[in-house]
Amino acid sequence: MNSLSRRGLLKSGGALIVSFALGGALPKRSLAQGRGAPAAAPDVDSFLAVHPDGTVTIYTSKVDIGTGLSTAFRQTAAEELGIPVERFSVIEGDTATTPNHGGTGGSSGIPRGAADIRRAAATARQALLDLGGKQLNQPAADLTIANGEVRPRSGGKGILVAALIGGKRFSLKVDPNAPLKDPATYTVVGKPILRADVPAKCTGRHVYLPDFTLPGMLHGRVVRPPAIGAKLLTVDQSSIRAIPDVRVVRVESFLGVVAKDEWAAIRAAREIKATWSDWQGLPGSASLDRKLREAPVERDQQVASRGDVAVALSTAAKQLSATYYWPFQSHASLGPSCAVADVKESGTSIWSASQNPFGLRANLAKVFGIPQEKVHVIYMDGSGSYGSNGGDDAAADALLLSRAVGQPVRVQWMRQDEHGWDPKGPAQLLDVRGGIDAKGNIVAWETQMWLPGGPPGDRALTGPDLAGLAQGHGQNAGAMTLNTDPPYATANLRVISHALKDTPLRLSNLRAPGKIANVFAVESFTDELAVAAGMDAAAFRRRGLTDPRALAVLDRALAMIEWQPRPSPNPRAKVGNWLVGRGLAYMRYKQAENYVAMAMEVGVERSSGAILVRRIACAHDCGLIVNPDGLRNQVEGNIMHTLSRTLHEEVTFDRSRVTSVDWASYPVLTFLEAPAVEVALIDHPDQPSYGAGEAASAPVAGALANAIFDATGVRLRTVPFTPERVKAALAG
Amino acid sequence: MPTYRFRVNGNAATVDSWDPGQPLLYMLRNTLGLHAAKFGCGLGQCGSCTVLLDGKAARSCMLPVKQAAGHAITTLEGLGGAAIQTAFIAEQAAQCGYCTNGMIMSAAALLSQTPHPTLDQVKQGLVGNICRCGTHTRILNAVMRVAKP
Numbered sequence A: 001m002n003s004l005s006r007r008g009l010l011k012s013g014g015a016l017i018v019s020f021a022l023g024g025a026l027p028k029r030s031l032a033q034g035r036g037a038p039a040a041a042p043d044v045d046s047f048l049a050v051h052p053d054g055t056v057t058i059y060t061s062k063v064d065i066g067t068g069l070s071t072a073f074r075q076t077a078a079e080e081l082g083i084p085v086e087r088f089s090v091i092e093g094d095t096a097t098t099p100n101h102g103g104t105g106g107s108s109g110i111p112r113g114a115a116d117i118r119r120a121a122a123t124a125r126q127a128l129l130d131l132g133g134k135q136l137n138q139p140a141a142d143l144t145i146a147n148g149e150v151r152p153r154s155g156g157k158g159i160l161v162a163a164l165i166g167g168k169r170f171s172l173k174v175d176p177n178a179p180l181k182d183p184a185t186y187t188v189v190g191k192p193i194l195r196a197d198v199p200a201k202c203t204g205r206h207v208y209l210p211d212f213t214l215p216g217m218l219h220g221r222v223v224r225p226p227a228i229g230a231k232l233l234t235v236d237q238s239s240i241r242a243i244p245d246v247r248v249v250r251v252e253s254f255l256g257v258v259a260k261d262e263w264a265a266i267r268a269a270r271e272i273k274a275t276w277s278d279w280q281g282l283p284g285s286a287s288l289d290r291k292l293r294e295a296p297v298e299r300d301q302q303v304a305s306r307g308d309v310a311v312a313l314s315t316a317a318k319q320l321s322a323t324y325y326w327p328f329q330s331h332a333s334l335g336p337s338c339a340v341a342d343v344k345e346s347g348t349s350i351w352s353a354s355q356n357p358f359g360l361r362a363n364l365a366k367v368f369g370i371p372q373e374k375v376h377v378i379y380m381d382g383s384g385s386y387g388s389n390g391g392d393d394a395a396a397d398a399l400l401l402s403r404a405v406g407q408p409v410r411v412q413w414m415r416q417d418e419h420g421w422d423p424k425g426p427a428q429l430l431d432v433r434g435g436i437d438a439k440g441n442i443v444a445w446e447t448q449m450w451l452p453g454g455p456p457g458d459r460a461l462t463g464p465d466l467a468g469l470a471q472g473h474g475q476n477a478g479a480m481t482l483n484t485d486p487p488y489a490t491a492n493l494r495v496i497s498h499a500l501k502d503t504p505l506r507l508s509n510l511r512a513p514g515k516i517a518n519v520f521a522v523e524s525f526t527d528e529l530a531v532a533a534g535m536d537a538a539a540f541r542r543r544g545l546t547d548p549r550a551l552a553v554l555d556r557a558l559a560m561i562e563w564q565p566r567p568s569p570n571p572r573a574k575v576g577n578w579l580v581g582r583g584l585a586y587m588r589y590k591q592a593e594n595y596v597a598m599a600m601e602v603g604v605e606r607s608s609g610a611i612l613v614r615r616i617a618c619a620h621d622c623g624l625i626v627n628p629d630g631l632r633n634q635v636e637g638n639i640m641h642t643l644s645r646t647l648h649e650e651v652t653f654d655r656s657r658v659t660s661v662d663w664a665s666y667p668v669l670t671f672l673e674a675p676a677v678e679v680a681l682i683d684h685p686d687q688p689s690y691g692a693g694e695a696a697s698a699p700v701a702g703a704l705a706n707a708i709f710d711a712t713g714v715r716l717r718t719v720p721f722t723p724e725r726v727k728a729a730l731a732g
Numbered sequence B: 001m002p003t004y005r006f007r008v009n010g011n012a013a014t015v016d017s018w019d020p021g022q023p024l025l026y027m028l029r030n031t032l033g034l035h036a037a038k039f040g041c042g043l044g045q046c047g048s049c050t051v052l053l054d055g056k057a058a059r060s061c062m063l064p065v066k067q068a069a070g071h072a073i074t075t076l077e078g079l080g081g082a083a084i085q086t087a088f089i090a091e092q093a094a095q096c097g098y099c100t101n102g103m104i105m106s107a108a109a110l111l112s113q114t115p116h117p118t119l120d121q122v123k124q125g126l127v128g129n130i131c132r133c134g135t136h137t138r139i140l141n142a143v144m145r146v147a148k149p
Helices: A003-016 A069-081 A109-136 A161-165 A198-203 A262-271 A288-294 A309-314 A357-368 A391-405 A415-421 A462-466 A515-533 A537-543 A548-561 A628-647 A700-712 A723-731 B024-031 B083-090 B100-113 B119-125 B136-147
Strands: A048-050 A056-060 A088-092 A143-146 A149-152 A218-222 A232-236 A246-251 A254-259 A273-276 A297-306 A318-326 A338-344 A347-352 A375-379 A409-412 A428-436 A442-451 A493-500 A578-588 A595-605 A611-621 A676-682 B003-008 B011-016 B050-053 B056-059 B072-074
Touching: A048 A109, A048 A161, A056 A069, A056 A109, A069 A088, A069 A109, A109 A143, A109 A149, A109 A161, A149 A161, A198 B083, A198 B100, A218 A262, A218 A391, A232 A246, A232 A254, A246 A262, A246 A391, A254 A262, A254 A391, A254 A462, A262 B024, A288 A428, A288 A442, A309 A428, A309 A442, A318 A515, A338 A391, A347 A357, A347 A391, A357 A375, A357 A391, A391 A409, A391 A462, A428 A515, A442 A515, A515 A537, A515 A578, A515 A628, A515 A700, A537 A548, A537 A578, A548 A578, A548 A595, A548 A611, A548 A676, A578 A700, A595 A700, A611 A628, A611 A700, A628 A676, A628 A700, A628 B136, A700 A723, B011 B024, B050 B100, B056 B100, B083 B100, B083 B136, B100 B119, B100 B136, B119 B136
Parallel strands: A056 A088, A218 A409, A347 A375, A442 A493, A611 A676, B003 B072
Antiparallel strands: A048 A056, A143 A149, A218 A254, A232 A273, A246 A254, A297 A493, A318 A428, A338 A347, A338 A409, A428 A442, A578 A595, A595 A611, B003 B011, B050 B056, B050 B072
């Protein structure tokens, strides 16, 4: 398929948009009727195409990175259009054919992505009712759409949607006020529809990005420097003379190899001899918490402020303070980042698993000095990314190599490239202090947070940096400061974020950016206050909550874990060599979205310091549920992923480079540690849907720390909770 | 170029490799067009490249083609709709699915040795397989669905 001629077709099609002039012909089935340009005032045709056979294609820039998002899109559109869900397919993240309604992240896929598709489908529904009314000679108000047919509500002869619009354009702007179906009448949204991608993933036939090939494609590998800022001095090409048909590409300090045979490229990248300058610009990850506190601050941001914390603390019956630390973490995708680039005079095509194909296109165009319309980015499924992993960098590497050799090049990073060079989720240091009155009410709360930072703007791409191409060096990790304040009532509150001038490692958004560490600090400290008050952790929290949805998830999680009210620590913790306990955490995501409560039962082995989470109960309210099974899968995934991050994950680095570069030096959760997980989903069909790709991550570390305290009487405030750290805490 | 012969999914296969140390994974993916086995680490640490070698789970990213010669190899494509695959689909035991090949192949190897493993035996059987999306609960449920006598 030639992307440029397709774009040409689409551009010419753009002239046809006239409000309510239905029926312009569709060039061919695989085309979106809209354009790849940003959709300021989006057209229905940019999101939806009804084909002559009655099937429907949804076009979206929001990509399904294994979250089940595309299934939720199909359900949403099917519901509004009255066309069976199995007739829908989705084309995602193709800058030539899909509308640009934003990248994928921040749990925006459902609240923004599905909402856009829903409005487009609702607009289409009204148009179809009008069109059907004319054909059937009946008022549109007397018609409905069911099973792909416009038909009278009272019954009788109808007309197929495909006969009305199949293969033609709606030529309509999306009407933000188009009437939406009443959720009480939903028959598709709210049902656990099976994901279309799962069977092929279980038979090996699903085509992933690393499986994609082009005629004449070469395999590329990158040779990263042994120190992050090192310059390439010399390359000894004779060192790989024995490996057949390898070409070496050097652009300043960018070094890569390409070969027809993938194994030849891998061996060449591994064996090529090169010399590099010395560089020791990193602070090292040891005692990074102290280094963050002492580092120069770019700006202080007052995140929240009310009352007078200092005065309230001075009169509090009890006051406490504590410091919590979250380390740098890697996305550590199971499959290293991959990309295929085909640089031609006529245009550059990039196949990528980027969560933001339009953003990648804009960034590549800028960095490489190519007109944006000559860059075509096509999303394909990759290994799960959980934010911006190395995928965009791999795309730039592939582009550099393809441009140098004049052939399509597939780059897949090796394991040490992914662990070593993906942009990282930042470390966070949080100081919390607070006070309670004699009755155990929170009278004051203050959070101060230190965060690595840097200039705003696009993240620098590693390959172009090494190649000496000019680019910005933005350091954006996402909305890091949300959930730094407690969700519980307090009259006196102050939250300050200290954004540092610099960061040792490139920053990136990593699943639930900031919120996991913030809720870890807030929920741990809440527990510390409850202990100081001599109160049961649930009763202490309940006292500070009034929102019925908050109380509902809290009570549900407590019921699931069969919570017995009592203060912590557990007076009957000892069971042989184990100490057992239970812990609780609650939060509302971003203080505005999902309500999640989580309770855990844990055991801590005294001799080894090993933590075994036995059971996790999670109650989750994200408003209207689109696909309960997809949602449950996401909630379970959030819990396990964050359990891994809390128990094991820390990026380590010395003065020159990242030293946690494989699964031995960056261990993650194994099946032996997999707890029983129970999830209760609370549906509110009358409320807006929030995304669920992140929220249940946020309470995990707090609930775990609280359970460990309940079991041992020892408070863990530094992540990860390694056995060594537990043993030291138990001994201390 | 040296030639190596083995059976893949029941059929005779002949491949050429300039390097006898080339891991089987690249021959499967690039020469034979069998993409189910995935490159994850190249270190035998994550399990995403798992295949069966004479019925036993093997890390194809570390298995030199020379050593694979003469053996019977089964990839996920060759399982042919086994009960374990049906169970993974029924449990919707995938998110990104990049680990799924390794999970199913490791489970298939376990179930062929121990048809009715306990939950702990299943966890032990999958201990060398990493899932990053956090689909552990569903993967265990899928294997237990087949494991139940």
